[in-house]
Amino acid sequence: MKLLLILPLCAVFTLTRQAPSPNPKCACQVNNSEKEFPHDKLRAVERNTTNCNKNITPQKTLEMESLLLGLERRLIQLHKDVSVLEREDDGEMYGVLSLFVIENEMIEIKQLIDKLNSTTRDNRRLTEDTSQELTHLHAEMVEMEKFDTMQVVRGRQVNKRLKSDLKVCKSALNATAAPTVPPQGVCSHGRLRNVTGPRVYTAGEYAGSYSYGAWGRDPRPQPGKESWYWRVMMTSSNKYANYVRLYSSLSALIIGVSNPGNVEISSSNPTTNTIQGPNNVLYGGALYYNCYNQDSVCRFNLTTKAVSTLKLPKGTRYNSKANFCNLDECYPFTDLDLATDESGVWVVYTTTQDFGNLVLSKVEEGQPPTLGQTWRTSVYKQGVSNTFMACGILYATRFVSVEVEEIFYSFDTTTGRERFNLGIFINKMSRNILALNYSPVDKMLHAYCDSYMVSYKLLFL
Template identity: 30%
Template sequence: MIGTLCIFMLLSSTAAWGSVGLWSQRGVRNGTGGGSRDRCTCDAFLPSSTFPNRDLVVVEETAVEISHQLEHEMGKLEDYETKLTAYAERIIQLTVEIEKIEKNPHDYNDADMDEVKVEIKQVEALVKELQLSIASSTTVFESLHEQITAMVETLDRMEKTYDKNMVLVTRREYIKVQMELEECERRHQELFNPNIGSCAHSGIIRVSKPIVSQLNAHLNSGYKFGGWGKDSKPVPDRESMYWYSGSTSSSIFEIKFYTSYKNLILRNQFQHHNLQSGWSGTANNFIVRDNTLYYQINSPFGLAKLNFTTLEYESRVIAKASNRFSYTNTPNQNFDFAADETGLWVTYATEESSGLMVIAKINETSFGVEEEWQTSVYKPGVSNAFMVCGVLYAARRVDFETEEIFYKYDTRTKQESHISVLFKKFQDNFSNLDFNPTDQRLYMYNDGYYVSYHLWFNHTTKATVAPPFLLTS
């Protein structure tokens, strides 16, 4: 009887098991005396690298640490609310007392005046302390965003290299932490930036550090063209919806919708529209407004809109618009749609203007141009542009990691000016940059990554809803 012995030779120094990359089998005949025996040697080649448990543990520990920090910040926000109410009430009382003193100065002596002055100094000291606390919270949020960005990069790398199921639990923890941070920032914004939707300001004064959500839904950095964001005028029950469209060329063939930020991160779409059946477009400066996609088409060269509620398609031609002038970063971006607090816009250049940008206000019902404004900024020298409260803001590249908002044109006053508001990019190039009035954020599609920014505006005293002591002196 012939017996077979299989010896497993694990040709790897690792102690951890992974998936077997290759099996080979060798048969050896060895006869001794009157009998014989075959020996079958099976070689299992294990992967050269093992699953990085240490990296996963670090990510998990970081997630727990961030959660604790967020709990602490949420507690501070509740404390801020209490202090704001108390300080506001005390300021109102002091205002009433001062008015009484001004009306009847003879009824008060020096001691009364000194007492009021002391109280004012005390409130002033408390306000300064609160301002420092608020500033420290903002710094914490920025630090947490940096940590979360590092976490998602690690998870993406591990997901591509190792078993996705082993990373999924940690990714869920990361999403939970990111959602907590979003909620904490939302409450912070409601407390200290209550002017969302207000246009009573003199413009942008600051842009936050880039908030990197993740690589696109295709998990492919080759999808450098496209856009993402929120509906700037959401229909009922879709206020939390996000959209994304990406391509390896400057064209738009499809668009995906997600019910929430969490599902965007999980790449769990609820709608997917294929635009190749007669609806495809070009360029990347498209937006979603009122559940309608506004984008550029080439045949005929003009504007298009596709309503996802009714699936009605419509196009328009702007006779003067030229197809020779695009933004610095990407080709064919001749029309750039934008939406703000005042409605729908599109910008382009003409032969008549020699490439200078033209701003046009679009009537959303008729899909026609209501009014046009001529600017003095040369479109090929601009990396992208967006609208806020009827004001055009143009950006240009400074270096690999820095962008500058350098120009603004106010359609209300027909005044233009040069400004300098610097902000950082996650990657060098970007194909889409748009403002969303529902949350006062900039959304950038940055070489395949979802990136967003908070904006700060120079609100006038009249427009400021918060108590006056929150204003920087």
């Protein structure tokens, strides 16, 4: 009996001695059969892609298109002038004046072609370098797709395609016929339907300088000046200017050759008759603008150099108290916005009586000009980034993003109808549009954007 009792006790003692320690340590060894993902290579691809995006921009394409458009316009004008010269041939001698005009045009065409060739060479070199880089990037991405063993990326691509197809199906299912809209405005082509472009994108001769300003064409040019363009730059603190700069053609403006040059309003700046703010227009050989330190419109005749003044109603806000604004800031000294269309000159402003809402008045020609019919709107001026007129209709824009501006509002002076849901978008080339001018001559919208001159084509119903 004693022997049988001793054996279990020995067994218990042995098990107790072999029990694990109170703080056990466990180590696992994992063998990964997959290759290590090349994170360094992915970061290199991302850097190269970013560099490609910086080098290839819409501005470079538009620069070429602007040069080509300028050359096309100049060649058409040259053909007309040569035809005039041929008619002046009396058998022995050509018209000296016509020969001089053609000589100047040939010089301008040569300058334009030289700039076009230089730009073409730069773009060709950039295209070749980018093409090689894209080929390399494509090969790198194909190689890295092999690490997607669980098909995550491919699954996302399939889902994206399915969502796109579903969206197209829904759009087709919910499509309805557009309602019939009665004719609007005071001219035959009706309401604005869309904005395309840009067609022209150029800095002229002052690349990166003079952020504020305006440019465009004279809707009622003087004889012999039908192809001229004008530009006003705020040369003093982005607020004031004392001259208007003229160009004999679009190609001259693009390559930055000002002929006949500047027409000076006053010798100093700012002072009496100085241009205040960027929202100016040229009409009938006269520049209309906000007079310096006044709630008035000035009319400067480019030929006689005479300035006449139109006083606006009592309570008109001026001196940067009722500016156009974007989401983050307001544009200084944009209290008054001058505009032109098929019928003449207009002025957009606001008064204390209208609680900051837009007011539109027709400017009637005369010496001095007078204020015609006035319309009051329901849109708050500081909720607007710019305005322009077309066919007797006031259009207002607002800032959407760095790349997009929206024409969201219209006021028809014929019917008095307001619309707040136009939804017409402008593709911007830079953040800010400081001035918008409509040219009924060619139905172009001329925008001044952070020192660049940009034009868009307006499409009407």
